[in-house]
Amino acid sequence: MENIRNKRNRKFRTREYYGNSASDYHLLPFRFIELSESKEILVNEVGESLIVPRGTALKIAQRCIAENDPIIPDLISRFFISRKPIPELIDVLATRYRTKKSFLDSFTSLHIFVLTLRCNHSCHYCQVSRVTENREDFDISYNDIDLGIDHMFKSPSKKLTIEFQGGEPLLAFDKLEYAIERITRLNKDFKKELSFVVCTNATVFNTKNLQFLKEHNVLISTSLDGPEFLHDANRPKTGRNSYQLVLNGINYARKMVGHDQVSALMTTTRLSLDYPIEIIDNYLENGFNNIFLRPISPYGFALKNKTKNIYDDKKFLEFYKKGLDHIIKINQRGRYFVEDYTAILLKKILTPFCTNYVDLQSPSGIINNVVVFNYDGRVYASDESRMLAERNDLTFLLGHVSDSYESIFYGKKSKELSKYWSNESLAGCSDCAFQSYCGADPVYHYASQGDFEGFRPTSGFCLKNMGIIKHLFELMDFRKEEVMPIFISWISN
Amino acid sequence: MIDLVCLGKAFDLQKEIVAKITGIEDSRVVNCKSLNGDLVFLQSDTSINPDLANQKVVVGQKFLDQLYLGDVLLLKPNGFVRILFRVKSNHNSLFVTEMCNSNCLMCSQPPKNADDIDYHYTINEQLINLIPKSTKFLGITGGEPLLLESKFVKLLDDCQNLLPETHIHVLTNGRYFAWPKFVELFNGIDKERIVFGIPLYSDFDENHDFIVQAKNAFNQTILGLHNLGRNEFRIEIRCVLHKLTFERLPRLAEYIYSNLPFVEHIAFMGLEYTGYTPYNSKLLWIEPHAYSTELEQSVLFLNSVGINVSIYNIPLCLLTPSTRKFARNSISDWKKEYLEECIGCSHLNDCGGVFGTSKIQSAYIKAIID
Secondary structure (H helix, E strand, O other), rough: HHHHHHOOOOOOOOOHHOOOOOOOOEEEEEEEEOOOOOOOEEEEOOOOEEEEEEHHHHHHOOOOOOOOOOOHHHHHHHOEEEEEOOOOOHHHHHHHHHOOOOHHHOOOEEEEEEEEEEOOOOOOOOOOOOOOOOOHHHHHOOOHHHHHHHHHHOOOOOEEEEEEOOOOOHHHHHHHHHHHHHHHHHHHOOOEEEEEEEEEOOOOHHHHHHHHHHHOEEEEEEEEOOHHHHHHOOOOOOOOHHHHHHHHHHHHHHHOOHHHHEEEEEOOOEEEHHHHHHHHHHHHOOOOOOEEHHHHHOOHHHOOHHHHHHOOOHHHHHHHHHHHHHHHHHHHHHOEEEEHHHHHHHHHHHOOOOOOOOOHHOOEOOOEEEEEEEOOOOEEEEEEHHHOOOOOOOOOOEEEOOOHHHOOOOHHHHHHHHOOOOOOOOOOOOOOOHHHHHHOOHHHHHHOOOOOOOOHOOOOHHHHHHHHHHHHHHHHHOOOOOHHHHHHHHHHO | OOOOOEEEEEOOOOOOOOEEEEEEEEOOOOEEEOOOOOOOEOOOOOOOOOOOOOOEEEHHHHHHHHHOOOOEEEEOOEEEEEEEEOOOOOOOOEEEOOOOOOOOOOOOOOOOOOOHHHHHHHHHHHHHHHHHOOOEEEEEOOOHHHHHHHHHHHHHHHHHHOOOOOOOEEEEOOOHOOOHHHHHHHHHOOHHHHEEEEOOOOOOHHHHHHHHHHHHOHHHHHHHHHHHHHHOOEEEEEOOOOOOOOHHHHHHHHHHHHHOOOOOOOEEEOOOOOOOOOOHHHHHHOHHHHHHHHHHHHHHHHHOOOOOEEOOOHHHHHOOHHHHHHOOOOOOOOHHHHHHHOOOOOOOOOOOOOOOOOOOOOOOOOOOOO
C-alpha cells in the first residue's frame, strides 16, 4: 500500500505526466463485424460493444492507432485493449463475465409438465396435440407427476418455474390441481421461490379453474395470432370461432385473476408475414403492453403442413423489421409497448446482466435451464425435443421420469449434447462478433440441418439472429436519438 | 452563512477542551462542560463574571447568538473557538485529518502534510461521547479518512456503539479498499448504517488520475468500489462537474452501470469555487449551462436504468427542466446562500441555493418566473 499513503509533494503536474504511450498496449479478447460501408462493430467477451469506422479492428491489431486518436479512451475503458498483458482491473472484467453467465449458477429452473396431449383445437402448426377423448392414453399419470416433482426439488435452483402445457392442460384440470397442491405443500420444507404458468388456449375457462389459478397465483399464457381473420385461419376450431372464444377467455380471465396475470403469444405463419402492423395493433387494442414476434418452430406437425408453415427466414426478418418499426412509432406516441425478443437482445447488448430466456443461451438452455416431463413419463431436454419425439425421433430423450436424477441430468445423452451447446466452441460462432448476445441450439440444428453442430452459412437460427442483432445495432447507430430512450425503457423493467 | 469559527479572548484556559453547551444563562453567557467535568463560560464581554475564578472565553455577541443547547465546541487557550457539532443541523461531520493521498485540482479544502491523525482522533473520540444519541446523521470527512487505517475502523466502531440510531456517511477516495485485506477490517461494522461516498471523475484512467493528481488512483478506486460491492457495503459515487469531467460524463454514467451496477446512489456535484479551484480556474471553470446537455443525458440514463441519481450544488435556474427534479438541497446549511438575482424566483423554496464560500458565481443565475 506504499503508494497510497500521504502525498508529500503538492505541486500540480501536467496532463502528460498522467498519460501513457498509446501504441504500447495489449489486446483483450474481442470480435468484430461490418455494420455498414463506413462502420464496423467491435464486441468483447462480456458483450461490451463499440461502433467504429471500418478498418479500426485492423488498426488496433496492427498497433496503428494514432497516439491522440480519440478512440483510445473508449478502447481502454470498455476493455478492448489494456496497458498491461493482464489488465489491472481483470477482477472487474471477471465479475462481469461471471454475471453474464450467472444463469448457469442455479442449473435447471424451468420445469415443464405436459399434462395431456388432448386439445379442442386443431392448429395446423401445432407440434403435438391430439383431438381425442381417450384420457388414459394421452394424460400424464399421478405417479409420473409425483416423480417429476421429486426430480424438480432436487434442482439446486432457488427459483423454480413450473409450466403446465398440453395439448390443452386445462382439459386435465384434476392433474393440474393435484400438481400445484403437491408442489405447494412440499415447498413448505424446500422454501423455493415458485412461479406457476399455465399455457392454455383460453377457451375452456370456468369459475372453478380460474378461481383455483387465482388462489395459486398462476400466470396464464395464451395464444393470440392477431386479427380475427388471421387467428381463425391459423387456429381453426371445428364449428366455432376461435378468435372470439379466445378474446372472451382472455377478458374473463383478466376479470377473475387480474389483468397482468394474463399474457399472450403469437406464432408467425406464412399468412401472418403480410400483416405485422395488423397483428401488433390487434395486441394493442386488446390491452397488451407487449408482443413476442415469434417465428414458427420447424418441428413436429409444422413440417407436415409445409405450404402454410415453412417460409424463407429472410421473409421473417422483413416481417420483424416492419413490426419493430411500427412498435417504435407506438412508443414515440407515448404508449409503452415492448417487443419481447428485442428486449431480450437489448438486455444482452446494453446491460451487464444475464437473461433467463432459454432459447438464447450459451451453454444452451436445454437441461441447464429447462427440462420437460412429458405426458407419457418420458423426460426431454426441451419443449422442442418432445415435439421431435411426437414424430418418432427420440434423439433428445433423456430418460424416463422413474430413472434416477443423475442418469437424466448427468447421463450419457446430456454429456453427448454438452459437446455442442456452447457457441464459444462451434464453427461459425467461435469467431462471431455477436457470440455473447446469441446462443447455441443443438435441437434446432438437429431438426433443421441433421446434426447437433449445424452449419452456420445455411442455418435459419443464425440468419435470423444475425439479422435481428445487426438491425438493432443499425437502429442504435443511425436512429440513436429516436430509439435509445425507448430501448432503455425496455431494458429497465 | 454561519461562522463556525471565532477568535475570541481566553482567560485561564490551560488546554484545549471539547465541551458541550449545557446552559444558556442569558443571551450573553453560555456554559459548556467537557467529558471529564471541566467547565467553561463563553460570554460576550469581560464585564460579566469579573471574578476570574473560572475558565472563560470572551467572544462576539453575533457568534453567541447562533449557539444552541447541546452544541459541541472546541475551545483553545488562545481564544479560538470552533463549533464541532450543531444540534439544529443535519450536516455535522467528524473531521479526521487534513492529510490526503490525492491532491485533486478542485479540492475545496486543500490537504496538508503534517501528521494530525492523533490530534483529531482525540477530539473526535470526545465529540462522539458528547453528541445526542438521537443524532440521525453524521458525516466523516477529511482529508482522506482511510489514512487513519485501523484507527478509522476503531472510530467507526465507537460511533456505531455510542450512537445506535445514527447513519454514517464517509467521504473517501476509496483507494485503500483496493486491498481486499483492508476491506476485511470493516467486516465487524453494521453495513446498513454506513455509506461510503467515493468520487469517480472519469471512465478513463488517465483523466481521473490527472484530476486527482495521483498515478494509478483510478484503478485503485475502481478495485476499491468493486471490493466494497463484493462485501455488500453501501456505496455512493460522486462526480464534480467541471471542464475536465463534463465531456465524458455520459460515458461515465454507462461505465458505472456496466461495471458498478451495485452502487445505490450517484451524485453529480456543482463546483465549489474555493480552495484549489481559483488557482486551477483555467483548467476547471465552465458555466453550468455549458454542460447541461451532458448532465441531462447522464442523469436521465442512470434514472431510466434504475440507479438513484442526484444533482448537488447547482441552483435550479441553471438546470434543464427535465433534470430539476433530481436537484437536492445539498449545500450545508452553514455555507448556503441565495443571491440578489434570486429575488422573486418562484422556485426559491425548492432550490438548494449556491455556495456562500464560492468566490465567483455563474453569470446565468436568474429568478425563474412561472
